[in-house]
Amino acid sequence: MTFEDLRIFVAVCQAGSLSAVARDLSCTQSAVSQHVKRLEQATGVRLLERRPRGVVPTPEGRVLQSAAMEGITGLDLALRRLGELARGEAGSVRVTTGATSVRHFMSEAVVAFREQHPGAVLEFRTETSSRSCFDALAEGAVDLAWVTIGPPVRGIEQRPVVELPWVLAVRADDPLARRTRITPADLSGVRHIRFPEDSSSRTHVDTAFARLGVHLTSDTGVADWDTAILLAGLGVGHAVVPALPGQDSAGTSAGPLRFLPLPDLPPLPVGWAARRWEALTPLARSFADLVGQQRGAASGNTDVATVAGE
Template sequence: MTLDDLRAFVAVCDAGSLSAVARDLGCTQSAVSQRIKRLERETGMDLLERRPRGVAPTQAGRVLRRAAADSISGLDLALRHLADMRAGHGGTLRITTGATTVRHFLSTAVVDFRRRHPKVNLEFHTENSSRRCFTAVADGTAELAWITIGPPVRGIEQHPVMELPWVLAVRTDDPLSARARIEPAELARIPHIRLPEDSTSRMRLDGHLWRQEPADGRGMPGSARLSGRHAPIAASGTPASSPVSAPSAAASGTPAAPTGVPAARSGVPAPVASSRPSAITPPGVAAPNVDGTAGTASVADWDTALLLAELGVGHAVVPRLPGWREEAHPTLRLVPIPSLPPLAAGWAVRQWAALSPVAVEFAETVNACLREGA
């Protein structure tokens, strides 16, 4: 059994085709088949079964594929680190995150880290959901991911760093701007403009609001039937506010991370997916629901939601972002929603103990900068 045998096997499982993998590897289908047969001889079990359209792993094959894929991606990452060390430029750190994360959560730390490590190459890869960030970390494309903390994901450690209190963004000429606070039940009675369905913060907010009102006969909150001139904008992107100061631990139940990485906060409610139909419409445009009442629209990130609220398009339910300065937005007011459990944000990694030294230092630099700015 060789590493190339395992690479070929994982590729066949993912592609479902021997011929496709042969084309990718630039070899014959027979050569790929021989590699699979060698693995089957050494394991003493059938690893693939033929299907009408290609092949699929057997139960034994799925076990081997899972272990091999995890090992190969970790080895590939280590080989890249060694290549960087050999090249003498301090290494490359690949980070994946949402579109607005660097501006709100990482900018100060990036400047500080670059000043101390000018030879380290920082690569930022943008994804539009925590799920895609998890995939990038799992396959070795990125070593670190800044995410909205969600339910446990197999093979991924989640380390909460920040808690983001929810606020309602309204223009200062809106009657709600005079309120000292907003209750979740009030939000549940108003249609919201939403983020995409697979957004973790969208699921979190939906889960909280879903519990505020009894469902009608169609399984939808009665509040979803109300119409109005403005629709609040429930937005997301990537999180922040008061740091979590407890000792660190992986939210997925994996062993605690080293000193300097905050712990998972207990009590963060699991996301509850909404069964409400989600219309994909331009921001600020109220699309009709199936019953003809005012419906929902979509925004891509928290910044867009805040901008639309400032323009008077509607209200925005967003986490309070770090470094937010009211004086820079004189026509916008953020009204606290203290009864909503805060949103947690932090790091996703495969294994904290296996991170490269530059990755650990960068993450700890970010954590320290966020604590100082809180």
Template sequence: MELRHLTAFVAVAEELHFGRAARRLNMAQPPLSQQIRQLESELGVRLFERSTRSVRLTGAGEAFLRPVREVLAGLETATRLAKAAGRGEFGRVSVGFAGASSHAALPRLTRAVRTAHPGIELVMRGQTYANRALDLVADGSLDLGFVRLPVSRPGVAARVIAEERLVCALASDHPLAREERIEVAGLAGEPFVSFPADAGSSLRDATFQTCERAGFVPRVVQEAPDSYTVLALVAMGVGVTLTLTSCTHIQQTGLVYRPLAGRPVVLRSALAWRTDNPSPALRSVLAVARRVLPAPPGAADGDDRGAGTGKAGSTGSTDDDSKGKAPPDDAPATERP
């Protein structure tokens, strides 16, 4: 039994005339009659009563007609959906992100995707820190990840979507809270609150690299899995932390933010994906992201094809990142006057 047999049967059942059914199918009548005979032979029943003047369905034919129509309608729906999926209108895209630093970009992206492509499901994976997200994108476990430059993985592309600066968060009654700007070296004797060492946090990496450049290794006294908890512990007076300007929307009693003295430490946030990912849905999401998450001024269009020798998962970028160059391994982030 083939699809052409079912199509032929429905045409004859609806027309109750072999000549009209043949014209409807754009074929000659003898092949149509042969297809009906083949179908009846396959089923072992007669589907039509034929005479020189009329054609009518048998009881078996009437019983067969409704489910065959459902099969053909289902096939038409499946064909339409498959073509829509091929155009990127349907599908699933997995997205890795971590907490507060994506609070502005992620809602804009998800709302815009729902509006433009309601058939695309975004599968969100929270608590996926930048370095870990890059690993998962590189090995194909994630379609799209919120990461930080530089991206130096073969086959992984990234587009800059934001620039952020490191700031110091500390308790409001801390002696340094009276300062307008915080010297990083002045934090040498302070206890720090940070993300876990094995979480793949680019912010933790940037914190350690910035402190080491100021001549000390930060003493972490407590770790927490997200910025909200880290900053709550800081407000309690457990320690200080370096966080991002994108996290300063988190306001808690007893918590203050102060910029760092000297040249700002700038981190570039990006979306990363594998260039060989065949998903049309991913391409549609990337097109939406390009519209609603434009590259910041000075980052050109932000495409970085992963060329360069920077350490994988490093948190920083140089002014030439948009040209595909990566910073040296010991440069955690851009410092700008």
């Protein structure tokens, strides 16, 4: 059993095809099959089951696939670190998050990180949901993910950084704009600008409103908070969004929008996710800590990086 045997076996499980992996590796299907056979001989169990349209791992194969993925990700990380040391590089930090999160939550931390680590590489990868961010972590494509904190995810550690209260974004000329806060009864008849069904924000809002007995109607959908706020400013509808850093959530803005508190909705916890916090590079931990410190200072809470129930 070799490292290459395990890597190719994982690739076959993910592709569901021996021939597809052979094409990717520019080798024969027989060569790929030999790697799998060596693993089966070493373990004494059948690892793959042939189907009309390819192969799938057996129950025993799924056990080995899970363990192998864990090991391969750790080894890849170690090899990346060793390569950086050998080349004399300062290293890199790879972060995945939503399209607008860097501007709202990380701008000050990016500047501070660049001043502290001028030789480091900081890479951002945009995803459309927390689930996609978790997948990128599991694949080893990124070091950190900025997500909505939710239920435990196997193999992922989540660390909340800040809790965001909810507000209703309305035009200044809307009848609701005269209120200082919004109650569930006030939401009757609003034209709700909804988030995607697979988004954590949508799930959080829908669950909260269901518990309050609020049923919203919607004819407009958006992919992110900023677009919802933009459309609310255009008078297209009303946006239920988190109170973002720098946003006037007291309803006193002199601009075309008012952000009115929704105190009956539980706040939205957001923060970091990683495969294993203790396995992060010092650079990745430094960036994560800087974001936590900046957001903690902004919210008046300096003890925000506590581990979520994992």
